[in-house]
Every structure is written in C-alpha cells, then in structure tokens.
Amino acid sequence: MDNNFVKIIPLGGLGEIGKNITVIEYLNEIVVIDCGIAFPDEEMYGVDLVISDIDYLKRNKEKIKGIYLTHGHEDHIGGIPYILKEINVPIYGTKLTIGLIENKLREHDMLSSSKLNIISAEEIVQLENLKIEFIRVTHSIADSCAIAIHTPVGVLLHTGDFKIDYTPIDGKIMNLERFSTLGKNGVLLLMADSTNVEREGHTISEKSIGEALNRIFSGAVGRVIVATFASNIHRMQQIVDASIKYKRKVVFSGRSMENVSKVAMELGYLHIPNEFLISLDDMQTYSNHEITIITTGSQGEPMAALARIAFSSHRKIRIESDDLFIISASPIPGNEKLISRVINQLFRKGIDVIYEDLEEVHVSGHAYKEELKLIHTLVHPKYFMPVHGEYRHLVHHSQLAQNLGMKKENIFIGDIGKILSVSENHAEFCGSVKSGSIFVDGLGIGDVGNIVLRDRKHLAQDGMVTIVVTIERESYSIIAGPDIITRGFIFVKESEELIREVKVIVNEELQRCLDKKIIEWCVLKSNIKKSTERYLFDKTKRRPIILPVIMEI
Amino acid sequence: MDNNFVKIIPLGGLGEIGKNITVIEYLNEIVVIDCGIAFPDEEMYGVDLVISDIDYLKRNKEKIKGIYLTHGHEDHIGGIPYILKEINVPIYGTKLTIGLIENKLREHDMLSSSKLNIISAEEIVQLENLKIEFIRVTHSIADSCAIAIHTPVGVLLHTGDFKIDYTPIDGKIMNLERFSTLGKNGVLLLMADSTNVEREGHTISEKSIGEALNRIFSGAVGRVIVATFASNIHRMQQIVDASIKYKRKVVFSGRSMENVSKVAMELGYLHIPNEFLISLDDMQTYSNHEITIITTGSQGEPMAALARIAFSSHRKIRIESDDLFIISASPIPGNEKLISRVINQLFRKGIDVIYEDLEEVHVSGHAYKEELKLIHTLVHPKYFMPVHGEYRHLVHHSQLAQNLGMKKENIFIGDIGKILSVSENHAEFCGSVKSGSIFVDGLGIGDVGNIVLRDRKHLAQDGMVTIVVTIERESYSIIAGPDIITRGFIFVKESEELIREVKVIVNEELQRCLDKKIIEWCVLKSNIKKSTERYLFDKTKRRPIILPVIMEI
Structure with missing residues (x-):
C-alpha cells in the first residue's frame, strides 16, 4: 500500500505561460508530458529562449520511459533538442508533431541519434505499470492530443492545449466521447489548460x-x-x-x-x-x-x-x-x-x-470558460490540478471547478518543482525538486545567469564608465592614465567637462592612497569607484557601472 | 491677401501616443496648445521621459503669446517645466489644470518665476489678431476643455482629449451646444482626438x-x-x-x-x-x-x-x-x-x-467611433486634421470623416514638424520645421541620444568585454596585461577558458603588430577588436561590445 501513489511534478508551465513540461512518476517508471520553451520576458536582456531546469530528470534518467507530446507548438516541443542532449529518451507524438520535431532535430544535427515514435490519436503505449493513451482534441495546430495515463492508482488525464471546435477544418473533432467514458469510469486527477479561464463564453470556430x-x-x-x-x-x-x-x-x-x-x-x-x-x-x-x-x-x-x-x-x-x-x-x-x-x-x-481590432481574422486556440465547464462536467475527476497559465489563471480555474461543485481541498494549485503525490483516496503536496529556468543565449545554455542579467540591466539603464590607470609598484607612482572610456552613459560632446573632472577625482584619490603607500588593488579600486560614483550621480542622477582597471608594472 | 493664412505645426502627439503639443501661428502671433511628455518605449533604455524638440519655439519666442492647456494629464502638461526653462511664456488653463502645474513647478523650484493664468471654461483670451476660447468637454480628468482659436482666416477647433459623458460625476456636461454653434457659423479646421477611433460604439459613462x-x-x-x-x-x-x-x-x-x-x-x-x-x-x-x-x-x-x-x-x-x-x-x-x-x-x-478582465472597474476617457461621428456632424468643418494617435489611428480617423461625407482632399494627415497652412479656401502642407524627441535621463536633458541608446541596447543584448594592455613605446613591448574584464557577457565560472584564450589571441595580435613596429593606437585597437570579436562570436554566437584600451608609457 505504501507505494500506491503516483507523483506529478511540473517542471514548467505553471505560474507562467510557456515551457510546459510535466513529470509523472510511478515506482520505477517516469513519463514526461511535453517539453517546451518559453520566450524571454523584457527583463531577460539578450536571452534567446528559456528552457526548464531538468536536473530531476537527469538524476532519474534510467526511470524515464519516454517524452509524450500533446502537440507541435514550440511551448510544448521546443525544448526537445536541449533535453535530448542530456538524456536521449524515446519521443512519442502524432505524425505532424513528430514531423515538426524531425525538422528541428535536423537543424541541430541530432536527427539520426534520436528515437522518434509516431503514434496516432486513440492509440495506447503500454509500459510496465503505466499505459499512455492519446486522445484527439482540437487546437490551433492539427493533430493535437490530450494524454491519459492509466496507473495502478487510477487514471490521470492531461488535456494538453485545447479548445472545443465543433467544426474543425480537417473534420477531426475532439473525442469528447472518450473524455466522457473516462469520466464515467473514474478519473483520479485532471490536469487542464487554464490559459483562457478568464474569458466568458465559448471560443469561435476556426x-x-x-x-x-x-x-x-x-x-x-x-x-x-x-x-x-x-x-x-x-x-x-x-x-x-x-x-x-x-x-x-x-x-x-x-x-x-x-x-x-x-x-x-x-x-x-x-x-x-x-x-x-x-x-x-x-x-x-x-x-x-x-x-x-x-x-x-x-x-x-x-x-x-x-x-x-x-x-x-x-x-x-x-x-x-x-x-x-x-x-x-x-x-x-x-x-x-x-x-x-x-x-x-x-x-x-x-x-x-x-487586424483583429477591425475584423475577425483570428480566433483563440484555448478553451474559454464554457468549454472548461464542459470538460470538468464530463470528466468530474476526484482531484484537479489546473495547469498552463499564470498564477491568476490557475486560481480562477480552481474557482471555476469549485463553482461546479468540486471541493476546494481536492484542488491543488501547483508550482514548478512542487511534487503532488496522489493515491486512490488522498492527494497532497510533498516536497519539491530542483527546478527553474535555464537561459539560452547564442550557443550558451545556462551560461547567462542572474548576475549577468543584472549587469546587462544595469548597463542598459545607465551604461558604463571604464577607468584605466597604470601604476608602478616600486615608486608608488601613476605612470599612465587615468584614461576614461564611457559607453551608453552620455553624449561624448556633452561629457567632456564631466570626464575631465572624473580624471581629476581619480587622480586625487589614487595619489592619496599611494602617498599612504596603499597599493592593494581592492582598496584602490573601491576608493576610485566610490568617489566617481558619487560625483557622477551628483552631476547626472545616473549610476553607470564603474569599472576601474589598475595595471601594475 | 498674401498673409491671409494660419499655420498649424504639431511638435508632438501625431504618429505617437503622448507629448501633445501643437503650434498655431498667425502673422506675429503664436499660441501653443498643450505641452506634454511621452513615456519612453522599451527601446529607450534608461530614459525617464521624452519631451518634444521645441527648437522652432525657441527661434520664434518673441511671437509666443502663451501656452493654452486643454487639461491636466501628463501627456498634455508634463513638458511645462522643461519648456519654461527655455522660454518663460504665460500659461493658461482651468483651475485644476493650473493647480496641478503649480505643484509640478514647485518641485522644479520654478513656481515664483512662472506666469500662470487661471481661466474658466467658456472664457475667451483676446490677443491682437487671435481669440482663444475655452470650451468645456468631458474626459477622465475634471476641468477639461477643447480650445477654439478664432483667427481672421476662420475658426480652428482643437478638441483636446475628450469623451462624451452625458452623466459626468461633477454634473458639468460637455458644451455640445457651443460645438454646434461654432459648426453652424463655420469652422475652418477641426483637430480631433483619434485615440479610440478603432473602437465601435460609445464609451461608457464614468x-x-x-x-x-x-x-x-x-x-x-x-x-x-x-x-x-x-x-x-x-x-x-x-x-x-x-x-x-x-x-x-x-x-x-x-x-x-x-x-x-x-x-x-x-x-x-x-x-x-x-x-x-x-x-x-x-x-x-x-x-x-x-x-x-x-x-x-x-x-x-x-x-x-x-x-x-x-x-x-x-x-x-x-x-x-x-x-x-x-x-x-x-x-x-x-x-x-x-x-x-x-x-x-x-x-x-x-x-x-x-481587474478589468473580470468586472467593469474602468472606462476609457477617449471618444469611440459614435462620439467622434457626433462631433464631426456638429462641427462639419471645412478642413480636418486628426490628432492624438498613432499613424493608424490618424488614417482610420480620416476614413471615419470620409464615411461621413468629407472629401479626402480636405483631410490632412499630419506629422510632427510638418506645417499645415490653411487659408479661407485652401489648405496644404508647406514644408516642415525641426522637430523630434528629446530624452530626459536623470538630470540630463538631451544628453542621451541615438548613439548612447544604441550602445545601451548593445550592452543589454550581449554585455561587454574590456581588454586593457600597457605597452612601452620605446621598446615596442607589452609590459602589463592584457587584462580582460567582462560585464553582462557570460558567467565568470563558465568563461575561464574563454578568457584565457582571448588573452592568448590579444597577445599574439599585439605581438604581431609590435614586431612590425606598428604602434598606432587605432590600428592596434582595431586589430585586437576584430580578432576577439571573431573568436567570441565563433564560440558563443554573441557580439559583446569589445573595448580595447591601450596604455602607453
């Protein structure tokens, strides 16, 4: 009985829009649903894209039975090339989804080494303890699926991204019947798309x-x-x-x-x-x-x-x-x-x-309130975890479920890295795993972190002032400089007097130290920095990054 | 007859949202309508606010009879402290507008030297040739006015920002009667708020x-x-x-x-x-x-x-x-x-x-389509220039006027600095004056320009790498450095090898030059820059700002 629970660990996509990835773990089997990227927000200067920290998957790679993809959008498949570099596990998805991934892996020169598996909607992958079932849904990309994970504890149902389009372009309507049957037989946990939970009514058909x-x-x-x-x-x-x-x-x-x-x-x-x-x-x-x-x-x-x-x-x-x-x-x-x-x-x-403000030339691909109500009513799960949305969407999705009669204590608003443990008659959060965002910038994955971003932000705000000076250790004397170079701080033309004054200040400050035979770099630098900072803020109300460089001969 | 035209020169607020300021010039008299600021967009790194280039006003300051303010929003009055530093002309506005400006000028320590004049709606200021009439409108701030300028050529009517609220909170309804009377007697040129021209219907009452x-x-x-x-x-x-x-x-x-x-x-x-x-x-x-x-x-x-x-x-x-x-x-x-x-x-x-998505806790202060149609119908001007809006709003406002029967050739989509000359039976654009945006950053007004912003953007994207080296001129030898300092480029931990390699490259490049007795700074710097750039891009696909500093003794 002790082992009769399944763990659900979202590594992305909760409390944020994008980089959807959810880990399902039962005994020695892990399946991963989706593996997306997020686009950087405006504070992430210079970052090209954001992927999830998959430390937990790396540490449990022998358990992973595959990544199961709901559909081919970047926020669900974009992370595949990055995750496969770390753990080369099998990938399962419908024909179009896999086609799009092939394209992507070809660009990364990784196609031949990957294990891609095409699966059609309504097909089932049988693992040791788990059964993974693909169920057709409608969305703004063809060949989208929800995924049901049949576990010995019960059925988990993940909707993926969806809307209910009764007249889809390809005629392939959402398999509501299967949602209904699963609901009838009992769904232990529903995870459902929350993106448009704040919108009243029903999406318009494509x-x-x-x-x-x-x-x-x-x-x-x-x-x-x-x-x-x-x-x-x-x-x-x-x-x-x-x-x-x-x-x-x-x-x-x-x-x-x-x-x-x-x-x-x-x-x-x-x-x-x-x-x-x-x-x-x-x-x-x-x-x-x-x-x-x-x-x-x-x-x-x-x-x-x-x-x-x-x-x-x-x-x-x-x-x-x-x-x-x-x-x-x-x-x-x-x-x-x-x-x-x-x-x-x-x-x-x-x-x-x-454009949209003038004519109806776009419709959303994510279910509005009434569609979500339909899914909740058909599935009527025992437990519910809203997914795919900012925190406010998750809260509103929880309220929607409560309005349909679900008890608050059976609803779990999760977070990235937070482990939800679910057994037949109980569910609770129990601890968390390492998780977070990894920034991709050019060829670098994870080599831009918070310090680099903080500096980029600082540079973007006020630019920088480099102060270079060469001193002779023996004689305690300045033998070249100080030279002042600025970038992104102030018009050169306007700054001549300012720069002249900075030179005087740096010279005085240095001389004061050298006279006292102080030659420790850190002291010299810190003194130069402080006086310059003070002077420039006083004159301009700006705080550029001050970078003193002392060369010694 | 030659002089029987009036010039309208917008210096801000057309093709953009914010910093509204319009110059009206007749013979030796200039009146200015509003003087606002704009908020910086995301490309304007570190900029606090944006004001208009008022070069034209500075060069014609003896003609200026005053700044007439429609209402007290920042995008209409925020520029006053900056403009008054250059040209201390009288300011006219309603009681609340002037009250807000007093507050602002007090903070800038400029209150005592300013010439503020309170005027009530429906009052008229008589100049030599021009009469300035304030007409009550409704908007999201109390005490808002449209301004009619009576000129010997005809009446110009500027709506300012407005909505038509039939049940305003203070009971002071918009003076539609005056709009109607002016229309009946003939309006030469209408300038009207275009902000919400893309929205169907009528705004909701406050x-x-x-x-x-x-x-x-x-x-x-x-x-x-x-x-x-x-x-x-x-x-x-x-x-x-x-x-x-x-x-x-x-x-x-x-x-x-x-x-x-x-x-x-x-x-x-x-x-x-x-x-x-x-x-x-x-x-x-x-x-x-x-x-x-x-x-x-x-x-x-x-x-x-x-x-x-x-x-x-x-x-x-x-x-x-x-x-x-x-x-x-x-x-x-x-x-x-x-x-x-x-x-x-x-x-x-x-x-x-x-919040707004959930309940009606906000209404707009700018007229929707049906309100604009009412104003056009009441005023039925001879000429029309849409104002206050991005370019697309101005175009749509022109289309709205045409749909009401106005001829396209009588509508003028202006731009900042573009002079519209209007006489009794003719209107045309005739040349332009210096105009544009001035950035305010900290205490600096205009000392941050495009080069500084370009550098800030570059720094924000990829950070910077400073390379410092001291050489001895006589011996053609490197005597200290190269030292490499980076900010906002890459994690220090991850970059050790990269930095080591950059040192080697810089050393080789320098040595090559020095061996050939090349010591011209620009050559040395440019060579160091190029090799480092090439190497770093190859390794990281990033292009930080490379800043070589050569000290010479």
Whole structure:
C-alpha cells in the first residue's frame, strides 16, 4: 500500500505561460508530458529562449520511459533538442508533431541519434505499470492530443492545449466521447489548460476565419499578404482555400513558414494543388491580383518577414501600393508595441492593413470558460490540478471547478518543482525538486545567469564608465592614465567637462592612497569607484557601472 | 491677401501616443496648445521621459503669446517645466489644470518665476489678431476643455482629449451646444482626438464605475485597496463615495496620489468629509473593514505603491489575508506584463484581485467611433486634421470623416514638424520645421541620444568585454596585461577558458603588430577588436561590445 501513489511534478508551465513540461512518476517508471520553451520576458536582456531546469530528470534518467507530446507548438516541443542532449529518451507524438520535431532535430544535427515514435490519436503505449493513451482534441495546430495515463492508482488525464471546435477544418473533432467514458469510469486527477479561464463564453470556430477571409479576398485588388503563426496549419489551409477561390497563387515567406508548410504538405495536413504553389522568385511572372503571400512575423518580430517587408528591408518582397495586409493573429502579451510599430509603418506607406481590432481574422486556440465547464462536467475527476497559465489563471480555474461543485481541498494549485503525490483516496503536496529556468543565449545554455542579467540591466539603464590607470609598484607612482572610456552613459560632446573632472577625482584619490603607500588593488579600486560614483550621480542622477582597471608594472 | 493664412505645426502627439503639443501661428502671433511628455518605449533604455524638440519655439519666442492647456494629464502638461526653462511664456488653463502645474513647478523650484493664468471654461483670451476660447468637454480628468482659436482666416477647433459623458460625476456636461454653434457659423479646421477611433460604439459613462464599486464594496470584509490613475479625480470621488456609503475611512498612498488629491480637495474638485480622511499612520487604529486605500501603481510600475505592497516592500502597508484589491485602470500598451506580474503576485499571496478582465472597474476617457461621428456632424468643418494617435489611428480617423461625407482632399494627415497652412479656401502642407524627441535621463536633458541608446541596447543584448594592455613605446613591448574584464557577457565560472584564450589571441595580435613596429593606437585597437570579436562570436554566437584600451608609457 505504501507505494500506491503516483507523483506529478511540473517542471514548467505553471505560474507562467510557456515551457510546459510535466513529470509523472510511478515506482520505477517516469513519463514526461511535453517539453517546451518559453520566450524571454523584457527583463531577460539578450536571452534567446528559456528552457526548464531538468536536473530531476537527469538524476532519474534510467526511470524515464519516454517524452509524450500533446502537440507541435514550440511551448510544448521546443525544448526537445536541449533535453535530448542530456538524456536521449524515446519521443512519442502524432505524425505532424513528430514531423515538426524531425525538422528541428535536423537543424541541430541530432536527427539520426534520436528515437522518434509516431503514434496516432486513440492509440495506447503500454509500459510496465503505466499505459499512455492519446486522445484527439482540437487546437490551433492539427493533430493535437490530450494524454491519459492509466496507473495502478487510477487514471490521470492531461488535456494538453485545447479548445472545443465543433467544426474543425480537417473534420477531426475532439473525442469528447472518450473524455466522457473516462469520466464515467473514474478519473483520479485532471490536469487542464487554464490559459483562457478568464474569458466568458465559448471560443469561435476556426471555420469562421474562412468566411472573413473570403469576404476580404473578394474585395482585394492587388496582392494579399497574410501574416500568421507558422504552426497554424488549419489557418494556412483556409488562406490557401480563399486564394484558390479567388484564383491566386500562394507563396510562403519566412523560414519557419517555409519549413512548416513543407512538412505539413508532405504529411498530408496541408493541401495545395501544384499549380497554385509558387516560389518567391516566380512571383514576378504573375499580376498582383493573382498572388497571396503567407508570411511569418505576425508578432511584429523585427527580424521576421513581415517587419522586413514593412520597413523595406526584405530581400525579395517590395511593398506595392495596392497590397492588402492581413494580420491573422493576436499579439502575445508583451508584443503589442512591436506589432503596432509594423502596422503603423504600413499605414505610413499608404497600405491597408486588416487586424483583429477591425475584423475577425483570428480566433483563440484555448478553451474559454464554457468549454472548461464542459470538460470538468464530463470528466468530474476526484482531484484537479489546473495547469498552463499564470498564477491568476490557475486560481480562477480552481474557482471555476469549485463553482461546479468540486471541493476546494481536492484542488491543488501547483508550482514548478512542487511534487503532488496522489493515491486512490488522498492527494497532497510533498516536497519539491530542483527546478527553474535555464537561459539560452547564442550557443550558451545556462551560461547567462542572474548576475549577468543584472549587469546587462544595469548597463542598459545607465551604461558604463571604464577607468584605466597604470601604476608602478616600486615608486608608488601613476605612470599612465587615468584614461576614461564611457559607453551608453552620455553624449561624448556633452561629457567632456564631466570626464575631465572624473580624471581629476581619480587622480586625487589614487595619489592619496599611494602617498599612504596603499597599493592593494581592492582598496584602490573601491576608493576610485566610490568617489566617481558619487560625483557622477551628483552631476547626472545616473549610476553607470564603474569599472576601474589598475595595471601594475 | 498674401498673409491671409494660419499655420498649424504639431511638435508632438501625431504618429505617437503622448507629448501633445501643437503650434498655431498667425502673422506675429503664436499660441501653443498643450505641452506634454511621452513615456519612453522599451527601446529607450534608461530614459525617464521624452519631451518634444521645441527648437522652432525657441527661434520664434518673441511671437509666443502663451501656452493654452486643454487639461491636466501628463501627456498634455508634463513638458511645462522643461519648456519654461527655455522660454518663460504665460500659461493658461482651468483651475485644476493650473493647480496641478503649480505643484509640478514647485518641485522644479520654478513656481515664483512662472506666469500662470487661471481661466474658466467658456472664457475667451483676446490677443491682437487671435481669440482663444475655452470650451468645456468631458474626459477622465475634471476641468477639461477643447480650445477654439478664432483667427481672421476662420475658426480652428482643437478638441483636446475628450469623451462624451452625458452623466459626468461633477454634473458639468460637455458644451455640445457651443460645438454646434461654432459648426453652424463655420469652422475652418477641426483637430480631433483619434485615440479610440478603432473602437465601435460609445464609451461608457464614468458613473457606471460607481455602481460596480458599490457592488464590490458591499461584499468586502477586509480592507479595500484600489489602484487607479492619480489624475482621475472623478474616479477618486467615486471610490470615496463608495467608502463613505460602506463606512470606510479613506487613505491615499503614493506620492502623486497624495499630491493630486491634496490639490483637488483644496480647489474643490474632490469632496471628502474630514472624518473620513485619515493618514497611513492612523490606519492601525481602525479595523480592516473600516479602511479603503487609494493607491498609485495601477500600471504595475515596480517602484509605485501597488507593486511595493504586492512584493512586501512597502514601508507602511502590509498585506492582510482579507484584503481586496481593485485595479481600476487599463494597462497602457507596453505595461501589460508589469501589471500581470503584480496581479499574479497578489494571487500567490492568496489575495483577491478584481481587474478589468473580470468586472467593469474602468472606462476609457477617449471618444469611440459614435462620439467622434457626433462631433464631426456638429462641427462639419471645412478642413480636418486628426490628432492624438498613432499613424493608424490618424488614417482610420480620416476614413471615419470620409464615411461621413468629407472629401479626402480636405483631410490632412499630419506629422510632427510638418506645417499645415490653411487659408479661407485652401489648405496644404508647406514644408516642415525641426522637430523630434528629446530624452530626459536623470538630470540630463538631451544628453542621451541615438548613439548612447544604441550602445545601451548593445550592452543589454550581449554585455561587454574590456581588454586593457600597457605597452612601452620605446621598446615596442607589452609590459602589463592584457587584462580582460567582462560585464553582462557570460558567467565568470563558465568563461575561464574563454578568457584565457582571448588573452592568448590579444597577445599574439599585439605581438604581431609590435614586431612590425606598428604602434598606432587605432590600428592596434582595431586589430585586437576584430580578432576577439571573431573568436567570441565563433564560440558563443554573441557580439559583446569589445573595448580595447591601450596604455602607453
């Protein structure tokens, strides 16, 4: 009886948006659900992406039976190349998900050494004690699944990301029946997507976008340029369908758009008649009204195709006066100003832009309140842990479950690294494991930490002042310098007097020390730093990083 | 006839949100409407605030007859202390607006030398050729006005910021009658607020907030802590009224909240019976359910009172478990994540927070589409220039006017510094004046420019590597160093080998030069820089600022 419990350890995705990864452990078996990345927030200067600390998995690698992926979004699969460098375990996912990962691993030159397994929805992987069942859901990427883990203690159900779309583009509706059957037979623990728990009502079907696109396409006289998420293949299909209807050829622009569309076509998730697909280079042989461009950059990312087109720095696409732009996406929180910049720039060039505020050209992929209520009602689990959301979303999801009659003591608001132990008649938090964020910057993984970030922030705020001086030890005398170099602090022109004064102060300070035969670096440096800091703050109310360097001969 | 035109020159507030300032010039008379600041965007590292380049005003200062202020928001009055340092011209505004400016000038120690003039709505200032008329409007701050400038060429009407609130808290409704009369008699040029031109329908009355507050207050068991904009005195009044109704004392927290409430009470815009106003220090003598705290920080600003309370760093206010927080504000674009951070932190502490997504605790102060249509219909000007908005807002405002029957050629989408010349039967853009943004950082005004910002951005991204070496000129030899110091680049622990290798590279590079008797600093530095850059990029895919310093003895 002692061993009759299962441990659930989220290593990411709780109390944050992104880097979803959840560990399920029963006796000697561990399965991992998803392995995503998060995008850096504005305080993480220079960081390219964020992955989870998987120390716990490294220390238990012999137990890991595989990583089971719910769907192919970056916040669920983006961490795979990084985790596989540490622990090369089997990966399971549906065809499209695995196709996208192959692409990713090829870029990292890791494809041949990885163990990828395609599994279809409603299939089951049988381990020693655990059974992993994939259940079809609808979401903003095709081939998405929830995952049920059948354990000797009971069934755990993880929804993954989902919405309930009764009219999905590919006709493959969410397997609500299976949710219902599992619920009927008893679900021990439900883990459900909390992203949109604050939104009233029910998401709109992806299909509604098709109607809006047709309306917009019917009035377009020049090229139509649509920016959207590269992973939203259903959206892509609808843009393609509208293009075909209005006799337009389709061009893909932007690296991820080209990659994903290629994979999706090869695997049969995206259908474009050959005669409708052309390359960027072929574009010039067609008139503007015969062209649709599907592009990356819907978040206003300065380096992505859309921003390059808007700011006239795209290698191949020049703006034309009869272009019509559609931004078929919502800004991810934090990107509002970037995308605004691009929209304003297009308007400045006299170009028409249609975006979410003006027409219904985007719908969310995450369940709203009423959909969540349906899932809770069908599954009516014994215990519930809200997942995938900032802390406030988790709290509101807990309140939603309580409003449906669930007892507060059966709901567990978890956190990264916090262990939830669940047995047939009891659940509780019991301790935690090492967890957190690892920053990826260029080739470095984890070599940028809080000290580096603190310095970058400090440098960003006020710049820096380097003070260099060479002294001769024997004679206690300054023989070169002090030289003052600033970066990011103040206009050189405006600062001449300031710099002259700093030299005087440093000289005096040094001389005072040397006269007293003090030559310890740390004392000299600290004195120079303090006097300079004080002077500069007094004059400018800024606190640049002061970097005294003393060379000694 | 030649001189029968008036020039309109916006120096801020077009193609951007903030720092509104518009110059109106007729013969030898210039009047300035508003003089605001903008808040820095995320690319403006370390910048505290942004003001407009007023070069044109400095060069024409003898013509300036005054600055006429529409209302007391920072983006309309914040630039006053800076402009007065350059040109000490008379200021005109309504009682509350001038009260807020007095406060501001007192802080800058400039009050005694300024020429402030209180004027009431519907009053007129008569100049030589121009007449300046203040017309009451409704907005999210009391005592707001539109301004009509009667010129020999015709009437110019500037709405300022406004919404049409038929049930304002102070009962002072917008003078639509005057708009209508001006329209009937003929308005030459309308300049109107474009902020919310993309929003359908009509704004909700400020009064509706009172109802929501009463509902929320009626259920609160502990303290109620409301964060809102300090300038929204009507909102303050409604929070006070709800507090009185539910027998709560009111405490103001945060410097600007304390300042503004004081001014507003003194001038009769905010009414609090003496027995209901207490200080932070008095709070402890009351029970929690007897207290309302009105606080700054509704944008999640890390240094403001709300964030300090949430993160337990407020000097006097500790969170208590029965507290109820209300965020009675919308995030200004760019602040979404800051405010989210505070909300999540409160939820983590188990505290209830009510915000816009959940209940109607905020309404906008800027006219929506239907309100703008009303103004256009009443005023039906000959010419129209949309103001106050990003470029896309100006374009959409132009489209709105066209939909109401205005000819496109009579609408002028202006830009900062662009001169619009208007005569009785003709309007056109004719040239431009020097204009732009001046950054204020600490005590420095304009000493942070694009080079400094570019360096700060570079430092923020990848940090910096300083290389210091001392050489002896006579012997062409290195006598100390190279020393390598990094900040914001990489963990010291992880970088030991990297740094060692950089030393070797620098040494080799220097030796190569010195062997060839090359000692020109620029050559040495540039060679060191290039080799180090190449090596570090190869190893880390990062490009820190490389700062070689060569000392010579």
